[in-house]
Amino acid sequence: xxxxxxxxxxxxxxxxxxxxxxxxxxxxxxxxxxxxxxxxxxxxxxxxxxxxxxxxxxxxxxxxxxxxxxxxxxxxxxxxxxxxxxxxxxxxxxxxxxxxxxxxxxxxxxxxxxxxxxxxxxxxxxxxxxxxxxxxxxxxxxxxxxxxxxxxxxxxxxxxxxxxxxxxxxxxxxxxxxxxxxxxxxxxxxxxxxxxxxxxxxxxxxxxxxxxxxxxxxxxxxxxxxxxxxxxxxxxxxxxxxxxxxxxxxxxxxxxxxxxxxxxxxxxxxxxxxxxxxxxxxxxxxxxxxxxxxxxxxxxxxx
Amino acid sequence: xxxxxxxxxxxxxxxxxxxxxxxxxxxxxxxxxxxxxxxxxxxxxxxxxxxxxxxxxxxxxxxxxxxxxxxxxxxxxxxxxxxxxxxxxxxxxxxxxxxxxxxxxxxxxxxxxxxxxxxxxxxxxxxxxxxxxxxxxxxxxxxxxxxxxxxxxxxxxxxxxxxxxxxxxxxxxxxxxxxxxxxxxxxxxxxxxxxxxxxxxxxxxxxxxxxxxxxxxxxxxxxxxxxxxxxxxxxxxxxxxxxxxxxxxxxxxxxxxxxxxxxxxxxxxxxxxxxxxxxxxxxxxxxxxxxxxxxxxxxxxxxxxxxxxxxx
Numbered sequence: 001x002x003x004x005x006x007x008x009x010x011x012x013x014x015x016x017x018x019x020x021x022x023x024x025x026x027x028x029x030x031x032x033x034x035x036x037x038x039x040x041x042x043x044x045x046x047x048x049x050x051x052x053x054x055x056x057x058x059x060x061x062x063x064x065x066x067x068x069x070x071x072x073x074x075x076x077x078x079x080x081x082x083x084x085x086x087x088x089x090x091x092x093x094x095x096x097x098x099x100x101x102x103x104x105x106x107x108x109x110x111x112x113x114x115x116x117x118x119x120x121x122x123x124x125x126x127x128x129x130x131x132x133x134x135x136x137x138x139x140x141x142x143x144x145x146x147x148x149x150x151x152x153x154x155x156x157x158x159x160x161x162x163x164x165x166x167x168x169x170x171x172x173x174x175x176x177x178x179x180x181x182x183x184x185x186x187x188x189x190x191x192x193x194x195x196x197x198x199x200x201x202x203x204x205x206x207x208x209x210x211x212x213x214x215x216x217x218x219x220x221x222x223x224x225x226x227x228x229x230x231x232x233x234x235x236x237x238x239x240x241x242x243x244x245x246x247x248x249x250x251x252x253x254x255x256x257x258x259x260x261x262x263x264x265x266x267x268x269x270x271x272x273x274x275x276x277x278x279x280x281x282x283x284x285x286x287x288x289x290x291x292x293x294x295x296x297x298x299x300x301x302x303x
Numbered sequence: 304x305x306x307x308x309x310x311x312x313x314x315x316x317x318x319x320x321x322x323x324x325x326x327x328x329x330x331x332x333x334x335x336x337x338x339x340x341x342x343x344x345x346x347x348x349x350x351x352x353x354x355x356x357x358x359x360x361x362x363x364x365x366x367x368x369x370x371x372x373x374x375x376x377x378x379x380x381x382x383x384x385x386x387x388x389x390x391x392x393x394x395x396x397x398x399x400x401x402x403x404x405x406x407x408x409x410x411x412x413x414x415x416x417x418x419x420x421x422x423x424x425x426x427x428x429x430x431x432x433x434x435x436x437x438x439x440x441x442x443x444x445x446x447x448x449x450x451x452x453x454x455x456x457x458x459x460x461x462x463x464x465x466x467x468x469x470x471x472x473x474x475x476x477x478x479x480x481x482x483x484x485x486x487x488x489x490x491x492x493x494x495x496x497x498x499x500x501x502x503x504x505x506x507x508x509x510x511x512x513x514x515x516x517x518x519x520x521x522x523x524x525x526x527x528x529x530x531x532x533x534x535x536x537x538x539x540x541x542x543x544x545x546x547x548x549x550x551x552x553x554x555x556x557x558x559x560x561x562x563x564x565x566x567x568x569x570x571x572x573x574x575x576x577x578x579x580x581x582x583x584x585x586x587x588x589x590x591x592x593x594x595x596x597x598x599x600x601x602x603x604x605x606x607x608x609x610x611x612x613x614x615x
Contacts, residue, residue, distance in 0.1 A: 052562075059432075059472055080460065109532055122497060132454060
């Protein structure tokens with residue numbers, strides 16, 4: 001008992017020594033990897049390290065004490081030793097984790113081969129449901145996070161693609177404009193040439209028509225592309241804004257369509273208000289344009 | 304030795320006693336009635352792994368380290384979790400008593416100091432060696448980046464890197480780790496399929512721990528196809544930590560020191576050094592200023608020929 005007490009006091013002294021080293025209030029946060037800060041200390045410690053105890057005989061003796069008997073089957077231990085081929089740098093996170101992963105992979109391969117040779121069932125059947133180490137709610141959170149990450153990546157990809165497409169489309173647009181300008185120039189040039197030729201040939205018509213094949217006589221001259229150009233009809237007094245609700249939502253266009261239809265039927269073309277009289281005998285009694293459910297009037301007006 | 308008797312069941316003594324007490328009656332065992340004639344003595348004692356680990360922590364433990372302890376409890380089905388141990392004096396005695404009381408053969412004690420540093424004690428009872436580690440780089444199972452999952456209570460496959468066989472202290476540590484972290488085969492809470500793997504490897508004199516879930520495509524329960532082993536993937540499940548051995552003691556939570564880590568610097572010393580470095584900043588600045596002044600005085604500049612150019 002006395003011996004035990006002495007050992008305990010030596011242990012307590014050890015821990016007390018460690019406590020007395022530092023100050024009480026620490027504001028510096030401890031670094032996660034102690035090895036990082038230790039590397040700076042290694043130089044300092046080559047001196048005190050000579051005092052450290054290393055009792056290899058005692059260690060081996062204790063090892064003999066506690067180890068299981070030699071003939072224990074491997075199935076009790078399930079332990080594999082894998083060699084690390086190359087020195088891994090501690091601070092290189094990726095290489096370190098990769099080394100652990102390969103060690104685990106190699107280990108499980110060997111273990112599975114051994115288990116297979118023993119003939120015991122060691123793979124989980126598909127219908128074996130049992131309690132897992134992490135709860136289902138936790139796994140749902142994990143799944144949610146993975147999905148959110150995937151979504152973020154995809155959105156970033158899409159945004160990048162849209163940006164690139166915009167750049168490309170700008171280039172394409174510039175190209176098209178250039179081409180159109182060129183085309184226009186060519187056509188004008190060819191008309192001028194034709195005129196000159198006609199002038200030179202003295203305005204004779206008909207017999208020499210076959211000799212010249214002019215680009216604008218192919219019959220394709222007045223074709224227009226079906227694209228809607230942004231632009232306003234000359235008689236439109238609303239400045240093109242009457243049809244601008246198209247992008248804001250389907251409901252808006254529906255309502256505008258309805259009122260358009262009423263107004264069209266009532267007034268004809270709807271936009272040309274300036275050309276017509278608004279208050280005539282017919283229109284005063286015509287109630288088609290007024291709908292009870294239309295809220296697009298002046299809200300301040302008392303109804 | 305007393306240690307070995309716990310592990311090894313000696314069936315030799317048992318039938319002898321029964322013979323003396325009831326010579327006529329057939330022997331009644333849990334498996335049914337057995338005639339005396341059928342009872343035969345086994346040639347060698349059967350090895351039963353009856354390892355039981357007691358897991359406790361100290362008071363004022365941090366939330367992160369408490370979760371780490373709970374994770375470890377869930378990984379070891381052969382462990383018993385106990386209440387917090389309040390002990391300033393006589394820590395070793397209290398713990399030894401506790402281990403004896405709970406009829407455990409080893410102990411994992413998580414000691415947290417200053418709510419910042421976690422020390423882990425691994426001890427074999429009753430007079431086995433014990434090791435004190437400092438734990439760094441703790442990531443618990445609750446982190447959402449660790450996406451794997453495995454059966455609760457399945458036996459792990461333990462992998463060690465071969466540099467555990469180089470020095471005697473690593474050999475001893477390997478043996479302790481195998482016995483503590485290796486789940487006994489016949490424990491009542493054990494699930495039959497090993498579906499996760501522990502990695503213990505020594506890098507830079509630290510023991511790194513990882514826990515991976517094994518997923519291998521298979522159809523039958525007792526063999527894997529040829530290509531199946533190549534398609535095996537591992538997903539990280541479990542807690543991650545890094546152990547730095549400080550001291551190895553000959554007794555349980557005390558005793559003669561068998562090994563001291565020469566490169567170990569206590570975290571208090573590290574913090575003190577950092578503060579000292581910061582503390583001298585102002586003094587150094589003053590010194591540098593005076594040094595500069597002296598230097599300027601002792602080496603005066605030559606008068607510049609252009610200084611008086613714009614003077615009136």
